[in-house]
Amino acid sequence: MDLFSFRKPKNELESTTPGEQQNTPFVPEEMWKKCPKCNTMLLTTDLEENLHICTKCRHHFRMNAKQRIEMLADSETFVEQDADLESTNILDFPSYENKLEKARQKGGKESVICGKCNIGGIPTELCVMDSDFMMGSMGTITGEKITRAFEYATANKLPIIVCTVSGGARMQEGIMSLMQMAKTSGAVKKHSDAGLLYITVLTDPTTGGVTASFAMEGDIILAEPDTLVAFAGPRVIEQTIRQKLPKDFQSSEFVLQKGFIDAVIRRNKLKKTLIKLLRIHGYNKGEKQ
């Protein structure tokens, strides 16, 4: 047995066994999180209730795809599409299978989840990228799923919302990953030419090939606070220009000021804002008028 195992209860039941209770309350590590911005210790239950926003300084923590879908889609309305599509090692890239396996152990199957749902009762196609799966890197299947979602939305005259989070291209899929930028952009264009609404929600971090394709192609581009929005990441730029970047360079507030996004929206206002935008574009409960 691990010498230090006494520090951490093995499961919830154990931690609440009355016999083990001591004078000072025992708080297992999983129960609190430190806010990276204001250093406040936050109870994870409080954080979850507050949409993963710091209760003190309103720093937006990252959310995974499932949490975000739960937040945006009306309850029980999300019907996932193409859930069975999974990445394979198309280029025989060394140890890619292991990486995929590890990523899948975290619970996700791919770096994006797509499906149809209602948002405020309005039928909407929704794609949510997942930072829990290889930091949302864009593989061939990511591109395929997003392309299919746009094609489905076009065929069914649906508006589409894409929440982006991505470290960039998936190197292990080489050129095939790069080509997904063109493929998804083509599908976005067809949806756009059909007169349908596409809203992008940029979440932390949105970088590289995703920024240089569908993330920047929305009719309306929203971003959450505390979001890195970049083509080249800060480290690459610093290495190139050999100087430190100013603080908040490439933050959502920065790209707003530079004119590249429409608005920075706090997470607790996001769903309401999306519903308003859908309605302004003529989408109502049921179908487009």
Place this chain on the structure above:
Amino acid sequence: MTAYDKVMAARDANKPTSVDYISNMFGDSFIELHGDRRFADDKAIVAGVAMLYNMPVTIIGIEKGRNTKERMERNFGQAHPEGYRKALRLMKQAEKFHRPVLCFVDTSGAYPGIGAEERGQGQAIAENLMEMMTLKTPILTILIGEGGSGGALALAVADEVWMMENSVYSVISPEGCASILWKDSTKAPQAADALKLTAQDLFNLGVIERIIKQPQSSNDMAIFESLKLLISRTLEKNSALDTEELLSARYERFRKIGRVD
């Protein structure tokens, strides 16, 4: 040649650049057109109009420069957003006047700098990808050296993409890939193999249509002549298609990459 040898050949400073291709194939007929009408003229991209035998064409090439002075001026072929916006402006002009577009790509990538980010490098590339997909005139892109990631793709959403036999096309440089994945940039040769970035690899993967015999110097006129003929035949063939046919083939060209049935 190993994959990494090809990377080195693609970066060879003495090989012909876009300007060499343009002057050898289009001579005096080429008129350079400058500027994106929004911010500046990016010298990393040379663009203009010319006659291809009897056919007017728009030409857009990423230019690395042929000597140190030129390379500095051209920012080593790393374009800023204004470069991609100039390219798009001239593509739209080509569409208006019904002339095909010919692109030459030779870049290690779009420039990663402060100004480039401030002016929306990602947005500029994204817009090109989207607009090129439905540009109502034929587009042919030839990679003549390095095809570095999004900065190369921003001129390569075309009906056909050809590669010089010793050019490479990749989502990331082998050095970058090795240092991110294996924390060791000296493993670049292994990364070059793994990335499948040579013309031969990409042809086998169905990502490009043709591998072209490479001119060894800027005086290799026989090769430039035969390439010119090949370009002309291809653009003529694609110009004869009706627009809908042309665009649905272009969409399908990319749609099929990574399609799962």
